[in-house]
Amino acid sequence: xxxxxxxxxxxxxxxxxxxxxxxxxxxxxxxxxxxxxxxxxxxxxxxxxxxxxxxxxxxxxxxxxxxxxxxxxxxxxxxxxxxx
Amino acid sequence: xxxxxxxxxxxxxxxxxxxxxxxxxxxxxxxxxxxxxxxxxxxxxxxxxxxxxxxxxxxxxxxxxxxxxxxxxxxxxxxxxxxxxxxxxxxxxxxxxxxxxxxxxxxxxxxxxxxxxxxxxxxxxxxxxxxxxxxxxxxxxxxxxxxxxxxxxxxxxxxxxxxxxxx
Numbered sequence: 001x002x003x004x005x006x007x008x009x010x011x012x013x014x015x016x017x018x019x020x021x022x023x024x025x026x027x028x029x030x031x032x033x034x035x036x037x038x039x040x041x042x043x044x045x046x047x048x049x050x051x052x053x054x055x056x057x058x059x060x061x062x063x064x065x066x067x068x069x070x071x072x073x074x075x076x077x078x079x080x081x082x083x084x
Numbered sequence: 085x086x087x088x089x090x091x092x093x094x095x096x097x098x099x100x101x102x103x104x105x106x107x108x109x110x111x112x113x114x115x116x117x118x119x120x121x122x123x124x125x126x127x128x129x130x131x132x133x134x135x136x137x138x139x140x141x142x143x144x145x146x147x148x149x150x151x152x153x154x155x156x157x158x159x160x161x162x163x164x165x166x167x168x169x170x171x172x173x174x175x176x177x178x179x180x181x182x183x184x185x186x187x188x189x190x191x192x193x194x195x196x197x198x199x200x201x202x203x204x205x206x207x208x209x210x211x212x213x214x215x216x217x218x219x220x221x222x223x224x225x226x227x228x229x230x231x232x233x234x235x236x237x238x239x240x241x242x243x244x245x246x247x248x249x250x251x
Contacts, residue, residue, distance in 0.1 A: 005158070007156060007158060008156075008228040008239050008241070009247045012239075012249055053241075057161070057226075060160075060161040060164070076226070078158060078226050078228075079228065079239075079241055080241045080242040081222070081223060081224065081225060081226055081228065081242070082222075082228055082229040082239075082240040082242060083162075083186060083198065083221045083223075083224075083225055083227035084139050084186075084198045084218065
């Protein structure tokens with residue numbers, strides 16, 4: 001099972017804060033996103049990643065769309081931080 | 085750095101001179117306890133002053149009354165990053181301690197959001213580091229802020245850009 005968490009205004013784009021997806025073996029991040037996001041949302045998120053406005057983390061470390069995701073990984077899709 | 089300092093911290097802190105963490109509902113009482121503890125514990129090493137930054141929730145933004153801010157942190161990574169920022173100064177021989185506390189959850193106008201306290205050999209040492217730490221906290225840890233105002237709700241991006249939530 002892979003847990004996917006979403007933060008900030010991205011919640012309003014995808015319509016949820018977290019989802020878990022059953023992953024038996026490894027899966028590419030892009031394929032994982034394609035499985036859990038609606039087409040329009042996927043396109044928008046990918047554009048934001050491309051523009052440097054969004055990062056995707058696996059277990060706290062930034063990963064790329066071509067990287068592998070493994071069962072029990074936690075994925076976070078995060079916008080620019082706004083601490084302080 | 086002597087291992088005999090930074091002992092007996094308040095219950096919400098670790099026994100370390102350089103540390104950072106997220107605290108749910110950060111309170112003024114916790115800040116005062118931190119100030120007192122850091123002052124007394126680093127005085128024994130020769131420190132004579134703390135430089136402090138405290139951020140708090142504004143009551144008015146863009147002519148609209150602020151009802152509250154809601155902070156969400158991606159834990160444990162937000163606390164890990166705050167701690168990493170504080171510890172990145174631990175090898176500076178002119179510093180005795182750096183404490184970074186950031187709130188999480190609902191914060192009302194006037195209540196503290198970010199607290200940075202630096203104990204150093206000189207005023208210049210500690211003032212320069214406080215400024216640097218505040219800038220890093222605004223950019224590095226995964227902390228996110230929703231502004232709830234009379235005229236609507238706004239996600240804050242980076243250092244000031246706002247995205248209105250759909251009504």
